[in-house]
Amino acid sequence: MRFTYIPEEHPTTITNPSRARSEGKGVQEPQHEKIITVSANGSIHSPKFPYTYPRNTVLVWRLVAVEENVLIQLTFDERFGLEDPEDDICKYDFVEVEEPSDGTILGRWCGSTTVPGKQISKGNQIRIRFVSDEYFPSEPGFCIHYTLLVPTESASPTILPPSALPLELLNNAVAGFSTVEELIKYLEPDRWQLDLEDLYRPTWQLLGKAYIHGRKSRVVDLNLLKEEVRMYSCTPRNYSVSLREELKRTDTIFWPLCLLVKRCGGNCGCCQHACSECQCVPTKVTKKYHEVLQLKPRSGVKGLHKSLTDVPLDHHEECDCVCKGNTEG
Structure with a gap:
């Protein structure tokens, strides 16, 4: 089989000499990597797509097809916009695609003048990396649709149409779309606009x-x-926690007695994993400090010692449904 890679044109350069930041290093950052087992077509996107993505973010997805003899094709949504390049180089905010089998960088993209072209893996895996720094986030970010391909004897692989997927795999694929428009585009790429109009007529x-x-x-x-x-499924939500219980400080009184923290909650009724039971677990936890009034008994003296102090509390920033017993997500 032969595959020809045609490099994408660089977006228009907008230079900002006042910003001296280093170019990102390589796609492989295992501490950020999230492995996605792919059994059907689906999509991934920058946080908050199609709105402004967050700053200071590094996300790495490794798509791994269940079947070893299939390839993965990436197609970028037409809505694409990241921070502009500098000197024709995407140094600051960018999305990058890597071929894991040999470490080849298939492309790195930013700006908003050109939508990246399709990318096809050499094997059953492909890696995607998104980086944003502390300056100038843009919108809408990016959305990448991934499609399973079956290699044939000819030079080009054959795309599996939705109608050819088993019902269970098609159900998993449908679950991965965020909007009706994206779903209809996937099901009927040639007449999706007509189908969408008919659906709501x-x-x-x-x-x-x-x-x-x-x-x-x-x-x-x-x-x-x-x-x-989604709001009532596995998502971070506000919970009140007792500071004495949370910090295991029975020798101290805090005021307020409780504080609000973000903790994972909701159910996993739409969990797509092949297991008997799913559970909602945190996949990103940050420690935040809260200033409170602390009251402690004085040693050998009547009265309480009063002081303002910072107490650390864990906040769940992101949650996901995983098979029960697998707390790693």
């Missing part, structure tokens, strides 16, 4: 039932339904 039968039964007064916003489910 009311018919006389629908209006008739709504009028008679009073059950359906408007077309449901499916994107909103999905967002509502």
Whole structure:
């Protein structure tokens, strides 16, 4: 099999001499790497896509296809925008794709003038790295759709259409999309706009039932339904914790007695892992300091010693559903 790689054109350069920052180092950063087992087509994206991504972020995804004899194709969403390059080099905010089998960097992209082209792995794995520094985050970030390919005797691999996937794999693929538009594009790439219009176009039968039964007064916003489910699924949310219990300080009184922290909560009803039971666990934990009033008995003296002090509390920034017993995510 032969694959020809055509380099992408560099985006237009916007130079900012006042910023002296070093170029990012290589794609391999194991401490940040998240392994995604791929059994169907899906997508990954920058945090908060299609809105401004966070600063000071390093994310690495390694996509690993379940079957060893398939390839992975990456297709960038047309909505693409990262911080502009400097001297035609993406030094600061960028997304980078690496071929894990030999460490080849297939491309590094930033700016917003050019959407990166399709990338195809040599084997059943491919690695993606996203980096942003402390300055000038942009929007919308990026979204990458990944597709399983089956190599054939010819030079080009064959794309598995959704209709050819087993129902269980298709169900997993559908679960990975964030909006109805992305899903319809995946199912019907040649006529997705027509299908999307038809989906939301009311018919006389629908209006008739709504009028008679009073059950359906408007077309449901499916994107909103999905967002509502996400809010009550495995996500960070506010919890009040007792400082004495949290810090195991029974010899001290704190005021306030409790503080709000972000902790993982919700259920894993939509967990896609092949296991009997899923659990919601933190995948990113940060320690934050809170200033409180501390009251401690004085040794040999009546009264309490009063002072302001900083107490460290763990906050769960990101959560995910994993198989029960696997706390590593």
